[in-house]
Amino acid sequence: xxxxxxxxxxxxxxxxxxxxxxxxxxxxxxxxxxxxxxxxxxxxxxxxxxxxxxxxxxxxxxxxxxxxxxxxxxxxxxxxxxxxxxxxxxxxxxxxxxxxxxxxxxxxxxxxxxxxxxxxxxxxxxxxxxxxxxxxxxxxxxxxxxxxxxxxxxxxxxxxxxxxxxxxxxxxxxxxxxxxxxxxxxxxxxxxxxxxxxxxxxxxxxxxxxxxxxxxxxxxxxxxxxxxxxxxxxxxxxxxxxxxxxxxxxxxxxxxxxxxxxxxxxxxxxxxxxxxxxxxxxxxxxxxxxxxxxxxxxxxxxxxxxxxxxxxxxxxxxx
Amino acid sequence: xxxxxxxxxxxxxxxxxxxxxxxxxxxxxxxxxxxxxxxxxxxxxxxxxxxxxxxxxxxxxxxxxxxxxxxxxxxxxxxxxxxxxxxxxxxxxxxxxxxxxxxxxxxxxxxxxxxxxxxxxxxxxxxxxxxxxxxxxxxxxxxxxxxxxxxxxxxxxxxxxxxxxxxxxxxxxxxxxxxxxxxxxxxxxxxxxxxxxxxxxxxxxxxxxxxxxxxxxxxxxxxxxxxxxxxxxxxxxxxxxxxxxxxxxxxxxxxxxxxxxxxxxxxxxxxxxxxxxxxxxxxxxxxxxxxxxxxxxxxxxxxxxxxxxxxxxxxxxxxxxxxxxxxxxxxxxxx
Numbered sequence: 001x002x003x004x005x006x007x008x009x010x011x012x013x014x015x016x017x018x019x020x021x022x023x024x025x026x027x028x029x030x031x032x033x034x035x036x037x038x039x040x041x042x043x044x045x046x047x048x049x050x051x052x053x054x055x056x057x058x059x060x061x062x063x064x065x066x067x068x069x070x071x072x073x074x075x076x077x078x079x080x081x082x083x084x085x086x087x088x089x090x091x092x093x094x095x096x097x098x099x100x101x102x103x104x105x106x107x108x109x110x111x112x113x114x115x116x117x118x119x120x121x122x123x124x125x126x127x128x129x130x131x132x133x134x135x136x137x138x139x140x141x142x143x144x145x146x147x148x149x150x151x152x153x154x155x156x157x158x159x160x161x162x163x164x165x166x167x168x169x170x171x172x173x174x175x176x177x178x179x180x181x182x183x184x185x186x187x188x189x190x191x192x193x194x195x196x197x198x199x200x201x202x203x204x205x206x207x208x209x210x211x212x213x214x215x216x217x218x219x220x221x222x223x224x225x226x227x228x229x230x231x232x233x234x235x236x237x238x239x240x241x242x243x244x245x246x247x248x249x250x251x252x253x254x255x256x257x258x259x260x261x262x263x264x265x266x267x268x269x270x271x272x273x274x275x276x277x278x279x280x281x282x283x284x285x286x287x288x289x290x291x292x293x294x295x296x297x298x299x300x301x302x303x304x305x306x307x308x309x310x311x312x313x314x315x316x317x318x319x
Numbered sequence: 320x321x322x323x324x325x326x327x328x329x330x331x332x333x334x335x336x337x338x339x340x341x342x343x344x345x346x347x348x349x350x351x352x353x354x355x356x357x358x359x360x361x362x363x364x365x366x367x368x369x370x371x372x373x374x375x376x377x378x379x380x381x382x383x384x385x386x387x388x389x390x391x392x393x394x395x396x397x398x399x400x401x402x403x404x405x406x407x408x409x410x411x412x413x414x415x416x417x418x419x420x421x422x423x424x425x426x427x428x429x430x431x432x433x434x435x436x437x438x439x440x441x442x443x444x445x446x447x448x449x450x451x452x453x454x455x456x457x458x459x460x461x462x463x464x465x466x467x468x469x470x471x472x473x474x475x476x477x478x479x480x481x482x483x484x485x486x487x488x489x490x491x492x493x494x495x496x497x498x499x500x501x502x503x504x505x506x507x508x509x510x511x512x513x514x515x516x517x518x519x520x521x522x523x524x525x526x527x528x529x530x531x532x533x534x535x536x537x538x539x540x541x542x543x544x545x546x547x548x549x550x551x552x553x554x555x556x557x558x559x560x561x562x563x564x565x566x567x568x569x570x571x572x573x574x575x576x577x578x579x580x581x582x583x584x585x586x587x588x589x590x591x592x593x594x595x596x597x598x599x600x601x602x603x604x605x606x607x608x609x610x611x612x613x614x615x616x617x618x619x620x621x622x623x624x625x626x627x628x629x630x631x632x633x634x635x636x637x638x639x640x641x642x643x644x645x646x647x648x649x650x651x652x653x654x
Contacts, residue, residue: 043505044476185366185532190576190586212506215535215578219586239582256510257580258539263559268511272475 003073005206006032006055006174011067013047013054020278024050024063026230029304032223034173037200037207039217039238041253042227043273048210049097051227052176055208056094057084071174089116090170095163095177095196102163103151110147113166120170136165141195157188164196168203175200178210193220214257218242226250229284230276232304236311246313248289283316291317322393323493323526324378324411325352327646329387331373331550345373347550348387352649353526355493359652360520360527362537362558364573365547371530374547375498378528379413409439412487414516416499418479422471428482429467432456435490455485459515477508484515491523498530513540534577538562543652546570549604552623555651556630566632569605603635611636629654 013025025047032038042048054065057076069076071091076084096102104112113136114129124132133147140161151159160180167175177196181189197220200207209221217224218238225235226249234247245251252269271288274280283289286297296316304314331346347370353361365371376382377389380396388395391407399407415421422431432452435441442448453463459481471479480500487495497516501509517540520527531537537544538558545555546569554567565571575587592610603609606616615635623644624637629651631643643651 186534186576186578187366187572187591190578193578194586213578214506214580218580218582218584219578242580242582253506254580256506258510258535259581260538260563260579260584263539268508268514270511272477 004031005034005036005072006030007068007070008055009068009070011051011054011065011069013050013059013063013065015063017062017277023230023276023279025054026276026279027067028227028230028232030225030232030235032174032206032208034206035204036223037197037209037221038223038225039221040208040210040225040227041212041214041217043212045229045273045276046227047230047276048227049178052094052178052208052210055176056088056092086120089167089172090120091172092174092176093167093170093172095160095167095175095180097178097180098183103159105151107150108147109149109151109154109162112162113147113169116166116169122170132169136169139168139199140165155188156184157192160184160192161195164192164199168199168205171203172205174206174208176208176210179212180209181216182211182213189216196220214253226253229274229279231284232312232314233285234311234313234315236308240311246307246311246318247285247315248291248317249285252290283314293317321355322352322649323355323391325388325390325393325649326350326374326377326384327388327390329377329384329389331370331377331382332385344550346370346377346384348645349374349550349552350387350646350648351545352646353494353528354649354653355526357653358520358524358526359543359654360517360529360541361652362541362544363528363530363547364532364534364537364544366532366573368549369547370550371532371547372498373550375413375496375528375530378496379411380407405439409490410493412490412492412495414480414483414487414495414497414500417503418476418483419503421483422479424471426470427467428469428471428474431471431482432486432489435486439490441489451489452485455488456482458488458519459485460511461485475508477504477512480504480508480512481515484512484519488519488523492525494526494528495519496528496530499532500529501536502531502533509536516540534562534573535579545648546573551604552631552633552645552648553605554630554632554634555623555648556627560627560630566626566630566637567605567634568609568611568636570632572608603633623648 008028008030011025011028015022015024028051040048053059055069059065065077110133113133134144137144137146142161181192221238224238224241226233228249233249245254256267269288274284282298282300283302286292293316302314302316304312306312307318326349329346329349333343333345334341363371363374377384383397394403396407433448436448436451442451456463456466461481501512504512513536529541541558544558544561546553548569554561554570562574565574572591591608601620602617603621606612621633621635622642623631623633624640625631625643626637626640
C-alpha cells in the first residue's frame with residue numbers, strides 16, 4: 001500500500017461566535033491516495049466547503065483549525081503562514097465555486113494566470129511566459145488568443161476553464177474543485193468535467209470534487225465521502241456506495257435520486273438538517289433516521305469505523 | 320376542449336428592434352396552447368438562452384410579445400378588462416426559481432399567505448383565513464404551527480419553496496407554472512418538492528408547466544416534454560420516448576450529457592461539432608452544431624415531423640413523415 005497523499009486526522013473547524021460554537025467540521029478523518037479522485041457530497045451547511053477551506057488553511061478568525069492535515073507527510077496545520085502561502089498553488093490548489101465571479105473583471109486572462117506564478121517566485125522571460133500560457137490554455141482546451149481577453153468576453157464554460165488553468169499552473173499534487181460546474185448547462189458541464197478528469201489523469205493529480213450532484217459524482221469520481229452536519233457519515237468506493245449504501249442517510253439520499261427506468265417514484269428525506277451551533281449529543285441524523293435505535297442514537301455519537309475493506313461508516317447499526 | 324392559455328405565433332425580440340443586427344430572438348414564432356381538460360405536467364426544457372424563461376414571462380404577462388398574442392380564455396391578456404385581468408391573475412399561478420429572493424424579509428409567513436386571501440376575498444373571518452392557510456401548508460407537508468408566525472429568514476430553502484407552492488394553492492389556480500422550482504434546493508429536498516407538485520397536479524387536476532434545464536427531474540415528474548433551442552421547438556412528445564429514444568440530434572446531445580446518478584451508466588457519446596456561428600438566415604438553428612447536418616439544413620427551416628403519434632422532431636432527418644402544424648403543438652399533449 002502506498003503512502004496516502006493526503007491524510008486528514010480528526011480535523012475540527014470550529015467558529016466561536018456570540019451564539020455559541022459552530023462546529024462546521026467536527027472530527028473528520030480521511031485518506032486520499034495519489035491519483036485518486038474523491039467526491040465530497042453533502043447538503044448545504046454540511047461543512048464540505050469549510051472542510052476544503054480548512055485543507056487550504058483559508059479559515060479566518062473566529063474560525064479555528066485543529067487536527068492534522070498532512071500532505072505528502074508534511075502537516076499543513078503546523079506550517080508558518082509564509083510556508084503555507086508557498087504551498088498553495090504549488091502543492092495544493094483550488095478551483096473555486098462560481099467561476100463567473102472568481103476572476104478579476106478588469107485584468108486580462110494572461111495576467112491572471114501569470115500572477116500566481118510570479119507570486120511564487122517563478123521568473124519567466126516574455127517568450128517563456130507566452131509559451132507557458134499557450135501550453136496551459138491548450139491543456140484546458142482554450143484557444144491561445146484567450147490570453148489577451150477579459151473575463152466578460154468569455155462564456156461561463158470558458159471562464160471555468162481559465163480557473164482550471166490557474167489551478168494547475170504550478171503543477172500541484174492535489175486539486176480541490178468546489179462545485180466547478182454548478183452554474184453550467186448540461187452539455188458544457190460535461191465538457192468541462194471531461195477536461196478536468198482528463199488532465200487529472202494525464203498530470204497524475206489527486207482531486208477532491210465537492211458538490212451535491214450525485215449524478216456528477218457517479219460520472220467522475222472513484223471514491224465518495226458523504227458529509228452530514230460537519231461529520232463524515234460514510235466513505236467508500238463510488239460503485240460500492242451506489243450499489244450498497246450502508247449509512248441510513250446515504251441510503252435515503254441514493255434512493256431519492258432520479259434513475260432512468262424508474263419514473264414517478266419520489267422519496268425525499270423527511271425533516272431538515274440540524275443546526276451545527278451547539279449541536280445536541282448523539283448522532284446528528286437520529287431525528288430524521290428511519291432506523292434509529294432508541295436509547296443509543298440520541299445519546300452516543302457514533303465513531304467512524306471501517307466495516308469492510310475501504311468502507312468507513314459512522315452508524316450504530318454496524319457496531 | 321377548453322383552451323385556458325394560448326401563445327399565438329408569439330415572437331419576442333430583445334434589443335435592437337426588429338431587423339437590426341444586434342437583436343436577440345428569444346422566442347421565435349411560438350404557438351402553444353394549454354388545455355384544462357388534459358391536466359398533465361408538461362416540461363419545457365432547454366439550456367440557458369433557449370427561451371424557456373421568456374416563455375414563462377410571456378405566459379404570466381410580465382413581457383409583452385413583440386409579435387403575436389398571448390390569450391387567456393380566448394382574450395388577449397394585454398387588452399383585457401379589469402375583471403378579466405383579476406381572473407387571469409388568480410387562475411394562473413407561478414412558483415419561481417429562487418426561494419431566497421421572492422419574499423419580502425419584513426413580512427411573516429402569515430402575511431405572505433393572507434395577502435392573496437384578502438385580495439381575492441376568499442375568507443370572511445380571521446378564523447377562515449387561518450384555516451385556509453393551515454390547510455394549504457399541511458398539503459405541502461409543513462406543520463402550520465411551526466411555520467406560521469415565522470419570518471422567511473427562519474426557514475430553509477426547501478421550506479420557503481414549499482410555502483411558494485402553498486401560496487399558489489390557496490387560490491386553487493387553473494394553471495401552475497413552475498420555473499426551475501428545485502434548482503436552488505438541496506438534493507435531498509428536491510424529491511419532496513417535486514412529489515408535492517405532482518400530487519397537486521393529480522389532486523386539483525390542473526395542468527402544470529415545469530420549466531427546467533434538468534432532464535433527470537423532468538423525466539421523473541412530467542408526462543410530456545418540449546425541448547427548446549434558441550427560441551424554437553426542437554422536439555416534443557411523451558417524456559418516456561423523448562428521453563429514452565430522442566430523435567433530434569440536439570436532444571440526443573442533451574440526453575447523452577445527463578449525468579445519471581449511476582456509476583454503471585456512464586456518459587454516452589455526445590456527438591457535437593463546431594462550425595462557427597449559427598446561420599442567421601432561414602436554416603435550422605442547430606445546424607452549426609449538428610453532426611448530421613446536410614445542405615438542406617442550412618437553407619430551410621424544418622417543420623415539426625411526427626415520428627410517432629405522440630412524438631415530433633423538428634429535423635429534416637424525419638422529412639416525409641406527417642407534419643404537425645405549430646399551432647397544433649398543444650394538441651400533442653391531449654391524451
